[in-house]
Amino acid sequence: MEKLSSEKVTINNAADITVIAGYFLMVISVGVWAMFRTNRGTVGGYFLAGRSMAWWSVGASLFASNIGSGHFVGLAGTGAAGGIAVGGFEWNALFIVLLLGWLFVPVYLTAGVITMPQYLKKRFGGTRISLYLSIISLFLYIFTKISVDMFSGAVFIQQALGWNIYVSVIALLLITALYTITGGLAALMYTDTFQTFVIIAGAFVLTGFSFAEIGGYSALLTKYSSAIPSNFSSLDTQRYNISSQCYTPRRDAFSLLRDSTAGDLPWPGVVFGMTIGGIWYWCSDQVIVQRCLAARSLTHVKAGCIVCGYLKLLPMFLMVFPGMISRILYPDDVGCVVPEICKQVCGTEVGCSNIAYPKLVVTIMPSGLRGLMLAVMLAALMSSLASIFNSSSTLFTMDIWTRIRPLATERELIVVGRVWVLCIVVISICWIPVVQAAQSGQLFDYIQSVSSYLSPPIASVFLLAVFVKRVNEMGAFWGLIGGLAMGLCRMLPEFWFGTGSCIFPSQCPFLICGIHYLHFAIILFSCTSVLVLLVSFCTEPIEDKHLYRLVFSLRHSKEERKDLDWEQQERARTARKEAEEKMREKANAVTEAEGDKKSGICRLVGGFCGLSGDQQTQDEGAAEDSEPQMPDISEEPVWKYTVDSNALVMMAVAVFMWGYFA
Amino acid sequence: MRSASELVSCLLLLVGAVTAQTGQPTHYERLLPQWLTGIIAVSGFLLLTFVGFLVKKVWCEESSGRNASMESVRDNEYVESNPYVGNLDNIRWRTACLTQTN
Numbered sequence: 001m002e003k004l005s006s007e008k009v010t011i012n013n014a015a016d017i018t019v020i021a022g023y024f025l026m027v028i029s030v031g032v033w034a035m036f037r038t039n040r041g042t043v044g045g046y047f048l049a050g051r052s053m054a055w056w057s058v059g060a061s062l063f064a065s066n067i068g069s070g071h072f073v074g075l076a077g078t079g080a081a082g083g084i085a086v087g088g089f090e091w092n093a094l095f096i097v098l099l100l101g102w103l104f105v106p107v108y109l110t111a112g113v114i115t116m117p118q119y120l121k122k123r124f125g126g127t128r129i130s131l132y133l134s135i136i137s138l139f140l141y142i143f144t145k146i147s148v149d150m151f152s153g154a155v156f157i158q159q160a161l162g163w164n165i166y167v168s169v170i171a172l173l174l175i176t177a178l179y180t181i182t183g184g185l186a187a188l189m190y191t192d193t194f195q196t197f198v199i200i201a202g203a204f205v206l207t208g209f210s211f212a213e214i215g216g217y218s219a220l221l222t223k224y225s226s227a228i229p230s231n232f233s234s235l236d237t238q239r240y241n242i243s244s245q246c247y248t249p250r251r252d253a254f255s256l257l258r259d260s261t262a263g264d265l266p267w268p269g270v271v272f273g274m275t276i277g278g279i280w281y282w283c284s285d286q287v288i289v290q291r292c293l294a295a296r297s298l299t300h301v302k303a304g305c306i307v308c309g310y311l312k313l314l315p316m317f318l319m320v321f322p323g324m325i326s327r328i329l330y331p332d333d334v335g336c337v338v339p340e341i342c343k344q345v346c347g348t349e350v351g352c353s354n355i356a357y358p359k360l361v362v363t364i365m366p367s368g369l370r371g372l373m374l375a376v377m378l379a380a381l382m383s384s385l386a387s388i389f390n391s392s393s394t395l396f397t398m399d400i401w402t403r404i405r406p407l408a409t410e411r412e413l414i415v416v417g418r419v420w421v422l423c424i425v426v427i428s429i430c431w432i433p434v435v436q437a438a439q440s441g442q443l444f445d446y447i448q449s450v451s452s453y454l455s456p457p458i459a460s461v462f463l464l465a466v467f468v469k470r471v472n473e474m475g476a477f478w479g480l481i482g483g484l485a486m487g488l489c490r491m492l493p494e495f496w497f498g499t500g501s502c503i504f505p506s507q508c509p510f511l512i513c514g515i516h517y518l519h520f521a522i523i524l525f526s527c528t529s530v531l532v533l534l535v536s537f538c539t540e541p542i543e544d545k546h547l548y549r550l551v552f553s554l555r556h557s558k559e560e561r562k563d564l565d566w567e568q569q570e571r572a573r574t575a576r577k578e579a580e581e582k583m584r585e586k587a588n589a590v591t592e593a594e595g596d597k598k599s600g601i602c603r604l605v606g607g608f609c610g611l612s613g614d615q616q617t618q619d620e621g622a623a624e625d626s627e628p629q630m631p632d633i634s635e636e637p638v639w640k641y642t643v644d645s646n647a648l649v650m651m652a653v654a655v656f657m658w659g660y661f662a
Numbered sequence: 663m664r665s666a667s668e669l670v671s672c673l674l675l676l677v678g679a680v681t682a683q684t685g686q687p688t689h690y691e692r693l694l695p696q697w698l699t700g701i702i703a704v705s706g707f708l709l710l711t712f713v714g715f716l717v718k719k720v721w722c723e724e725s726s727g728r729n730a731s732m733e734s735v736r737d738n739e740y741v742e743s744n745p746y747v748g749n750l751d752n753i754r755w756r757t758a759c760l761t762q763t764n
Binding site: 648657659661662 | 701704
């Protein structure tokens with residue numbers, strides 16, 4: 001990527017370095033403290049933090065896992081280019097997160113599952129749906145979440161610091177992997193709480209400086225529409241012409257709900273399409289749900305969701321507005337339109353709106369605070385990556401590895417979980433060249449599209465699985481496959497032809513690519529739902545005795561459930577017990593022969609990783625009640641009313657904000 | 663409830679129509695000040711919530727009325743068989759209904 005010619009600023013003064021070093025020390029110490037606080041030797045302890053987290057850490061972790069460096073770069077960049085409608089993604093989440101806490105998590109909790117594919121396996125029986133979900137979730141993680149966050153972190157580091165991209169990203173990934181691997185979910189959630197503070201504090205400081213720079217909110221409203229670059233005539237009229245709409249700020253830049261045909265984010269898409277994506281991301285995705293499952297009780301889950309909702313009000317003000325301010329202050333850089341000039345400024349011809357946030361950090365912040373902003377970006381990047389690492393390792397361990405090796409002991413599962421994190425780190429590092437090769441302006445469009453084309457079937461199946469008892473395995477499976485086919489029909493041609501830009505529109509035929517991706521998400525969701533219901537009603541239903549505590553209407557029932565996968569589980573459990581018996585006999589024989597020869601280093605590593613010598617007795621005890629005691633979803637009335645009324649207040653605030661900016 | 667949703671959809675349509683206008687000055691004109699649209703949206707929302715709450719209360723009372731008569735029949739049998747169990751099932755069912763109102 002090209003470097004900024006004149007304003008190369010490097011972090012080389014004491015203030016910045018102290019701030020960054022202090023940040024890393026804090027993160028690592030919180031991680032280490034969390035290590036000693038929880039038992040990471042059991043599956044429940046490692047992957048679900050022992051189900052002991054309080055509401056504030058649940059809320060902060062939800063926010064920090066969600067907000068990655070992709071938000072800083074992407075929200076600010078899209079805000080600079082198109083106005084505030086992109087903040088609708090954030091404010092939509094306010095409602096979805098309440099859906100999560102009130103409707104979905106009670107069902108997941110009483111079902112007693114750790115991963116989402118596990119839930120589908122219990123709900124529908126059979127193995128193909130859970131396998132499909134695990135694979136597609138891992139695929140979506142690697143290609144949407146990890147790549148977006150790493151790309152954005154790379155953009156920031158390159159623009160703001162000029163460091164070598166491989167060195168910085170590898171260092172970041174290794175530090176993240178370190179406290180992810182050792183600490184498990186508990187360490188993650190506690191560090192997330194710390195990182196939420198850092199993110200919000202730093203972002204507030206930058207927002208304050210930006211508004212001071214342009215002269216207040218009213219100045220933003222008036223100056224944005226005149227943020228036009230000075231060079232807007234084509235340098236090569238043979239190849240292209242630049243129409244005025246390509247470089248003039250949008251007239252509806254300050255409204256959330258835009259025209260349904262001419263808008264870049266049409267309002268039906270914003271209201272319904274974002275909701276569908278939100279249902280996938282917040283209510284059925286492992287990363288987010290795992291944090292809710294780790295909470296102490298249902299009331300803590302709900303309170304945590306409310307905290308997360310309030311925090312989600314902030315990105316509009318902390319990221320979108322500064323992005324727009326950046327365009328006002330630097331229209332020739334952030335708002336560049338001539339391809340040759342853009343290539344000089346940020347290295348890609350498509351556009352340079354992605355440098356909106358890093359540019360502000362480099363130019364407006366005094367030293368010391370620049371280090372703080374770098375810490376903020378690192379906090380966002382590391383918290384998201386760590387969460388994704390942990391959740392993908394959970395998915396891989398509990399769903400894919402247990403299928404490959406049903407006889408795995410708990411200890412083996414935990415080790416495999418950790419090794420998988422290393423594998424994902426390596427895959428992420430190998431992804432960097434791809435990220436660099438893709439034109440930066442288009443990567444975000446690709447990411448949005450991939451989510452909109454692949455996630456609506458999953459959202460539809462989960463919604464129907466939780467609320468409609470009649471839906472059975474055949475319906476869900478064929479719905480997922482049909483939805484996937486439909487999504488690929490749109491996604492592959494669009495990848496092939498490219499999304500194009502304002503100056504060089506794409507060659508994709510209108511029939512395929514003409515529909516906005518949010519509208520397509522709505523269509524895909526409805527078609528999948530119809531397909532699921534159709535096939536389900538044509539085949540036999542699942543009896544109630546298999547569905548107690550797996551659907552919303554039966555979430556309070558106390559009857560004994562006959563799991564659809566109980567045979568499989570029984571076989572696995574007895575096989576595991578036999579394997580452990582044999583191992584214990586062998587181990588006893590060996591220790592008798594050799595005495596205590598375990599070296600100090602072995603014990604140290606074991607203690608560091610939470611696998612102690614008396615693991616086997618722990619294993620026995622844990623294996624006996626390895627089916628987690630059904631978490632109680634009853635709530636004390638006092639707290640229930642408090643939490644419910646708080647949710648109402650939050651929804652009223654959200655509705656007011658939507659109404660104000662509509 | 664219908665009037666409120668009509669009002670909200672009217673508002674959305676208005677906004678849509680306004681943004682589709684061409685040949686306007688750089689700032690597009692809003693028909694109502696922003697804080698007013700916010701207040702209207704909140705009142706519409708609170709109205710909808712109130713109505714939904716009423717509906718749920720009526721629905722729950724209906725089913726609880728129906729089931730309470732079934733429960734009392736079962737309770738009599740219970741009392742005959744085991745005098746110490748009492749009305750535990752009835753209480754448990756009622757709390758379940760209450761928690762279901764969410």
